[in-house]
Amino acid sequence: MKALSLSYMLTFLFLQGFAQQIGNIASPAHFKRVNATAGSFSYWLRHTKLKKDNTVYLFNGEKKRNQQAQYAVLDISIGKRDLQQCADAVMxxxxxxLYAKKQYAKIVFLATDGTPMDYTSWRQGYRFVLRQQKLQRLKSTGVSDDRAAFDNYLQTVFSFAGTLSLSKQLKPVTHPDDIVAGDVFLQGGSPGHAVIVMDLAINAAGEKRFLLAQSYMPAQNIHILKNPLSISPWYSHKFGTELKTPEWVFRAGSLYRWP
Known part of the structure; x- marks a missing residue:
């Protein structure tokens, strides 16, 4: 009962706004966070800021109907269009x-038709235009290297990419024992869904626990998911044949990684 009471107390303090980033979410008892090298994707994810308001809003400012799936809400823009859904949040x-590291040449996403949509071309004034049901890269403006141009690039990516294209770009992870922060649980197609591993902890026996984040339909705040099988938001890598999240069930073999 003592551990349970501590868990509830930590959750209460967290929801009151004391925790301002992913890394402040208390790890499970007897688990320690896996080391994250400064500058790595896992380090960046762990230091992602969280909102004090635990409400999930849609792109149009309305509250999401289901307010029971989230443990916390990331302090990242949704945009003003119904675009930043599940795979889009992962991207x-x-x-x-990569943008924060100024590694612009590595920012490339596949469109559903297989066209690589690279940010380097976008910065040079090229745009991706749908012609005869195929994306074409056309020079249409001058150098576009400010933040507004980057946001517009992402909106275009979200318009033409999704879970199916993401499943073709990412590489399968053979076994969940190998899970790392930044990995993605993904079911490509229509319907499809994607959630991203935000942080990772491990105990002396080698069991791993991880936090998951998602957006959903309609486009909404990216949020840390509750674990529907626990009072804790942490999931065990020993989930068996199915990983059950509040709004989706992933089959074993659904884990992917950025190449």
Missing amino acids: RLYAEW
Whole structure:
């Protein structure tokens, strides 16, 4: 009962706004966070800021109908269009990390038709235009290297990419024992869904626990998911044949990684 009471107390303090980033979410008892090298994607994810308001809003400012799925809400823009949904949120986080490191040449996402949409071309004034049901790269403006141009680039990516294209870009992870922060649980297609591993902890026996984040439909705040099988938001890598999240169930073999 003592551990349970401590867990509830930590959750209460967290929801009151004392924790301002992913790394402040208390790890499970007897687990320690896995080391994250400064500058790595896992380090960046762990230091992602959180909102004090635990409410999930849609892109149009309305509250999401289901307010029971989230443990916390990331302090990242939704945008003003119904675009930043599940796969888009995963791409957004990966792109924001690379953008912060100024590794612009690595910001490339596949469109559903297989066209690589690279940010380097976008910065040079090229745009991706749909012609005869195929994306074409056309020079249409001058150098576009400010933050507004990057946001517009992401909106275009979200318009033409999704879970299916993401499943073709990412590489399968054979076994969940190998899970790392930044990995993605993904079911490509229509319907499909994607959630991203935000942080990782491990105990002396080698069991790993991880936090998951998602957006959903309609486009909404990216949020840390509750674990529907626990009072804790942490998931065990020993989930068996199915990983059950509040709004989706992933089959074993659904884990992917950025190449």
